[in-house]
Amino acid sequence: MKLRNLFYLLLLVSAGFTACSTDEGHPGYDYFPDMVYSRAYEAYSNNPNFDDSTQALMPVPGTIPRGYEPFHYQNMIEDYERAGTELKNPIPNTLENIAEGQYYYSIYCQVCHGPGGEGDGSIVQREKFPPPPSFLMEPLISLSDGKMFFSVHYGKGLMGSYASQLTKEERWKVILYVNSIQDKATATAGADTVKTTSEGAGQSTSGIQNANAVPPTEIQ
Numbered sequence: 001m002k003l004r005n006l007f008y009l010l011l012l013v014s015a016g017f018t019a020c021s022t023d024e025g026h027p028g029y030d031y032f033p034d035m036v037y038s039r040a041y042e043a044y045s046n047n048p049n050f051d052d053s054t055q056a057l058m059p060v061p062g063t064i065p066r067g068y069e070p071f072h073y074q075n076m077i078e079d080y081e082r083a084g085t086e087l088k089n090p091i092p093n094t095l096e097n098i099a100e101g102q103y104y105y106s107i108y109c110q111v112c113h114g115p116g117g118e119g120d121g122s123i124v125q126r127e128k129f130p131p132p133p134s135f136l137m138e139p140l141i142s143l144s145d146g147k148m149f150f151s152v153h154y155g156k157g158l159m160g161s162y163a164s165q166l167t168k169e170e171r172w173k174v175i176l177y178v179n180s181i182q183d184k185a186t187a188t189a190g191a192d193t194v195k196t197t198s199e200g201a202g203q204s205t206s207g208i209q210n211a212n213a214v215p216p217t218e219i220q
Protein backbone atom coordinates (compact mmCIF):
# COMPACT_ATOMS: atom_id res chain seq x y z
CA MET A 1 0.00 0.00 0.00
CA LYS A 2 1.25 3.36 -0.86
CA LEU A 3 2.05 5.64 1.99
CA ARG A 4 -0.48 8.18 0.78
CA ASN A 5 -3.29 5.62 0.80
CA LEU A 6 -2.30 4.53 4.31
CA PHE A 7 -2.58 8.14 5.35
CA TYR A 8 -6.12 8.41 3.91
CA LEU A 9 -7.13 5.19 5.59
CA LEU A 10 -5.88 6.40 8.98
CA LEU A 11 -7.67 9.69 8.45
CA LEU A 12 -10.92 7.88 7.71
CA VAL A 13 -10.59 5.58 10.72
CA SER A 14 -9.78 8.43 13.12
CA ALA A 15 -12.65 10.52 11.71
CA GLY A 16 -14.91 7.54 12.30
CA PHE A 17 -13.81 7.32 15.92
CA THR A 18 -14.07 11.01 16.68
CA ALA A 19 -17.58 11.09 15.22
CA CYS A 20 -18.70 8.75 17.96
CA SER A 21 -19.93 10.42 21.09
CA THR A 22 -19.25 8.98 24.53
CA ASP A 23 -22.77 10.05 25.46
CA GLU A 24 -24.98 7.06 24.72
CA GLY A 25 -28.02 9.26 24.53
CA HIS A 26 -26.47 11.42 21.84
CA PRO A 27 -26.83 10.27 18.24
CA GLY A 28 -23.41 11.64 17.27
CA TYR A 29 -24.68 14.52 15.21
CA ASP A 30 -26.71 17.66 15.86
CA TYR A 31 -29.54 18.64 13.66
CA PHE A 32 -29.55 22.46 13.50
CA PRO A 33 -26.65 22.88 15.95
CA ASP A 34 -27.21 26.63 16.17
CA MET A 35 -30.60 25.89 17.70
CA VAL A 36 -29.32 23.13 19.96
CA TYR A 37 -26.55 25.36 21.28
CA SER A 38 -28.35 28.64 21.75
CA ARG A 39 -26.39 31.80 21.05
CA ALA A 40 -28.81 33.74 23.25
CA TYR A 41 -28.06 33.93 26.96
CA GLU A 42 -30.06 31.58 29.13
CA ALA A 43 -32.51 33.38 31.43
CA TYR A 44 -30.55 32.81 34.63
CA SER A 45 -27.03 32.63 33.21
CA ASN A 46 -24.43 35.36 33.65
CA ASN A 47 -24.42 38.17 31.17
CA PRO A 48 -21.10 40.01 31.02
CA ASN A 49 -22.74 42.94 29.22
CA PHE A 50 -24.40 44.20 32.37
CA ASP A 51 -22.67 45.61 35.44
CA ASP A 52 -24.11 43.04 37.81
CA SER A 53 -23.82 40.33 35.12
CA THR A 54 -27.47 39.39 35.66
CA GLN A 55 -29.26 38.14 32.58
CA ALA A 56 -32.83 38.11 33.99
CA LEU A 57 -33.27 41.86 34.44
CA MET A 58 -35.75 43.50 36.78
CA PRO A 59 -38.48 45.58 35.15
CA VAL A 60 -37.74 49.29 34.84
CA PRO A 61 -38.86 51.11 38.02
CA GLY A 62 -42.47 52.25 37.65
CA THR A 63 -43.36 49.46 35.23
CA ILE A 64 -47.05 48.56 35.42
CA PRO A 65 -48.33 45.11 34.43
CA ARG A 66 -50.86 45.22 31.62
CA GLY A 67 -54.36 45.71 32.95
CA TYR A 68 -53.12 46.77 36.39
CA GLU A 69 -54.31 50.06 37.77
CA PRO A 70 -52.01 51.55 40.42
CA PHE A 71 -53.48 52.75 43.72
CA HIS A 72 -52.10 56.23 44.27
CA TYR A 73 -52.30 56.16 48.03
CA GLN A 74 -49.56 55.12 50.42
CA ASN A 75 -50.37 53.19 53.57
CA MET A 76 -50.26 56.19 55.89
CA ILE A 77 -52.77 58.31 57.76
CA GLU A 78 -52.50 61.35 55.45
CA ASP A 79 -53.37 59.24 52.43
CA TYR A 80 -56.18 57.54 54.37
CA GLU A 81 -57.69 60.99 54.89
CA ARG A 82 -57.04 61.93 51.26
CA ALA A 83 -58.67 58.71 50.04
CA GLY A 84 -61.66 59.60 52.22
CA THR A 85 -62.28 62.83 50.35
CA GLU A 86 -61.07 61.93 46.86
CA LEU A 87 -62.27 58.39 46.17
CA LYS A 88 -65.82 57.94 45.00
CA ASN A 89 -67.50 54.64 44.27
CA PRO A 90 -67.49 54.27 40.47
CA ILE A 91 -69.86 51.29 40.47
CA PRO A 92 -73.52 52.11 39.78
CA ASN A 93 -75.68 51.50 42.81
CA THR A 94 -77.98 48.91 41.31
CA LEU A 95 -79.63 46.03 43.13
CA GLU A 96 -77.62 43.67 40.96
CA ASN A 97 -74.32 45.21 42.06
CA ILE A 98 -75.41 45.28 45.70
CA ALA A 99 -76.32 41.59 45.44
CA GLU A 100 -72.92 40.84 43.97
CA GLY A 101 -71.30 42.85 46.76
CA GLN A 102 -73.30 40.89 49.29
CA TYR A 103 -72.05 37.68 47.71
CA TYR A 104 -68.41 38.72 48.17
CA TYR A 105 -69.19 40.09 51.62
CA SER A 106 -70.60 36.71 52.63
CA ILE A 107 -67.37 35.03 51.54
CA TYR A 108 -64.73 37.45 52.80
CA CYS A 109 -66.20 39.74 55.44
CA GLN A 110 -69.18 38.13 57.11
CA VAL A 111 -67.07 35.73 59.17
CA CYS A 112 -65.96 38.72 61.29
CA HIS A 113 -68.35 41.57 60.53
CA GLY A 114 -71.47 39.40 60.73
CA PRO A 115 -74.26 38.97 58.18
CA GLY A 116 -75.88 42.26 59.17
CA GLY A 117 -72.58 44.14 59.68
CA GLU A 118 -72.91 44.30 63.43
CA GLY A 119 -69.51 42.82 64.20
CA ASP A 120 -70.96 39.50 65.29
CA GLY A 121 -69.54 37.12 62.70
CA SER A 122 -69.20 33.41 63.39
CA ILE A 123 -65.57 33.52 64.54
CA VAL A 124 -66.46 36.35 66.91
CA GLN A 125 -69.30 34.31 68.34
CA ARG A 126 -66.97 31.39 68.84
CA GLU A 127 -64.65 33.79 70.66
CA LYS A 128 -61.81 33.22 68.22
CA PHE A 129 -61.63 36.89 67.29
CA PRO A 130 -62.45 40.15 69.11
CA PRO A 131 -65.57 41.80 67.67
CA PRO A 132 -64.91 44.36 64.94
CA PRO A 133 -66.82 47.63 65.24
CA SER A 134 -70.40 47.55 63.93
CA PHE A 135 -71.04 49.06 60.52
CA LEU A 136 -74.40 50.26 61.81
CA MET A 137 -73.06 52.58 64.47
CA GLU A 138 -70.63 55.43 64.77
CA PRO A 139 -67.88 55.80 63.78
CA LEU A 140 -68.32 53.34 60.90
CA ILE A 141 -71.78 54.41 59.82
CA SER A 142 -70.27 57.77 58.89
CA LEU A 143 -67.12 56.33 57.37
CA SER A 144 -66.67 57.61 53.83
CA ASP A 145 -66.56 55.18 50.92
CA GLY A 146 -62.98 56.23 50.16
CA LYS A 147 -61.78 55.36 53.67
CA MET A 148 -63.59 52.02 53.48
CA PHE A 149 -61.90 51.28 50.20
CA PHE A 150 -58.53 52.29 51.62
CA SER A 151 -59.00 50.05 54.66
CA VAL A 152 -60.12 47.09 52.57
CA HIS A 153 -57.11 47.68 50.30
CA TYR A 154 -54.46 47.94 53.03
CA GLY A 155 -56.24 46.31 55.95
CA LYS A 156 -56.66 48.02 59.29
CA GLY A 157 -55.65 46.94 62.78
CA LEU A 158 -56.46 43.25 63.10
CA MET A 159 -58.12 43.18 59.70
CA GLY A 160 -55.91 42.08 56.82
CA SER A 161 -55.78 43.45 53.31
CA TYR A 162 -58.29 42.16 50.78
CA ALA A 163 -56.50 43.65 47.79
CA SER A 164 -55.41 40.25 46.52
CA GLN A 165 -58.74 38.49 47.06
CA LEU A 166 -61.06 41.09 45.59
CA THR A 167 -60.56 43.16 42.46
CA LYS A 168 -61.13 46.89 42.67
CA GLU A 169 -64.60 46.52 41.20
CA GLU A 170 -65.47 43.72 43.59
CA ARG A 171 -64.31 45.81 46.56
CA TRP A 172 -66.46 48.73 45.45
CA LYS A 173 -69.41 46.35 45.12
CA VAL A 174 -68.85 45.10 48.67
CA ILE A 175 -68.86 48.75 49.77
CA LEU A 176 -72.17 49.25 47.97
CA TYR A 177 -73.54 46.38 50.01
CA VAL A 178 -72.15 47.81 53.28
CA ASN A 179 -73.69 51.18 52.35
CA SER A 180 -77.00 49.47 51.73
CA ILE A 181 -77.16 47.85 55.17
CA GLN A 182 -76.07 51.15 56.71
CA ASP A 183 -78.79 53.01 54.85
CA LYS A 184 -81.32 50.48 56.04
CA ALA A 185 -80.16 50.94 59.65
CA THR A 186 -80.26 54.72 59.26
CA ALA A 187 -83.76 54.58 57.84
CA THR A 188 -84.93 52.37 60.70
CA ALA A 189 -83.28 54.34 63.47
CA GLY A 190 -84.03 57.76 62.02
CA ALA A 191 -81.34 59.78 60.31
CA ASP A 192 -80.81 62.23 63.17
CA THR A 193 -80.04 59.68 65.79
CA VAL A 194 -77.59 57.65 63.77
CA LYS A 195 -75.79 59.96 61.41
CA THR A 196 -74.08 62.53 63.55
CA THR A 197 -70.86 63.64 61.93
CA SER A 198 -70.63 65.96 58.99
CA GLU A 199 -68.40 63.50 57.16
CA GLY A 200 -71.18 60.99 57.11
CA ALA A 201 -73.71 63.34 55.67
CA GLY A 202 -74.08 62.27 52.10
CA GLN A 203 -70.85 60.30 52.03
CA SER A 204 -71.86 56.77 52.73
CA THR A 205 -74.98 57.30 50.74
CA SER A 206 -73.39 59.43 48.04
CA GLY A 207 -75.57 59.25 45.00
CA ILE A 208 -77.12 55.97 45.98
CA GLN A 209 -80.26 56.91 47.88
CA ASN A 210 -82.38 55.87 44.95
CA ALA A 211 -81.45 52.23 45.41
CA ASN A 212 -83.86 52.23 48.33
CA ALA A 213 -81.34 50.01 49.99
CA VAL A 214 -83.29 46.82 49.90
CA PRO A 215 -80.50 44.31 49.62
CA PRO A 216 -81.61 41.01 48.20
CA THR A 217 -81.80 38.91 51.31
CA GLU A 218 -81.86 35.53 49.65
CA ILE A 219 -78.05 35.27 49.53
CA GLN A 220 -77.65 35.90 53.24
Ligand code: HEC
Binds near residue numbers: 148157159162175
Ligand atom coordinates in the same frame (compact mmCIF):
# COMPACT_ATOMS: atom_id res chain seq x y z
C1 HEC B 1 -60.63 38.67 60.45
C2 HEC B 1 -61.78 39.47 60.71
C3 HEC B 1 -62.19 40.48 59.65
C4 HEC B 1 -62.54 40.23 58.36
C5 HEC B 1 -62.59 38.88 57.66
C6 HEC B 1 -62.87 41.50 57.79
N1 HEC B 1 -62.72 42.48 58.70
FE1 HEC B 1 -63.12 44.45 58.42
N2 HEC B 1 -62.51 44.84 60.30
C7 HEC B 1 -62.09 43.92 61.22
C8 HEC B 1 -61.66 44.61 62.42
C9 HEC B 1 -61.12 43.96 63.68
C10 HEC B 1 -61.81 45.98 62.18
C11 HEC B 1 -61.44 47.14 63.09
C12 HEC B 1 -60.07 47.61 62.68
C13 HEC B 1 -59.55 48.76 63.54
O1 HEC B 1 -60.20 49.82 63.53
O2 HEC B 1 -58.51 48.55 64.17
C14 HEC B 1 -62.36 46.09 60.83
C15 HEC B 1 -62.70 47.29 60.25
C16 HEC B 1 -63.28 47.41 59.01
C17 HEC B 1 -63.69 48.65 58.41
C18 HEC B 1 -63.50 50.03 59.03
C19 HEC B 1 -62.17 50.55 58.54
C20 HEC B 1 -61.86 51.95 59.00
O3 HEC B 1 -61.23 52.65 58.20
O4 HEC B 1 -62.18 52.31 60.13
C21 HEC B 1 -64.24 48.36 57.20
C22 HEC B 1 -64.82 49.34 56.22
C23 HEC B 1 -64.17 46.94 57.05
N3 HEC B 1 -63.58 46.38 58.17
C24 HEC B 1 -64.61 46.28 55.95
C25 HEC B 1 -64.38 44.94 55.71
C26 HEC B 1 -64.71 44.29 54.49
C27 HEC B 1 -65.37 44.95 53.30
C28 HEC B 1 -64.31 43.00 54.62
C29 HEC B 1 -64.38 41.90 53.58
C30 HEC B 1 -63.76 42.18 52.33
C31 HEC B 1 -63.75 42.85 55.94
N4 HEC B 1 -63.79 44.04 56.56
C32 HEC B 1 -63.26 41.66 56.47
C33 HEC B 1 -62.07 42.56 61.06
C34 HEC B 1 -62.31 41.90 59.86
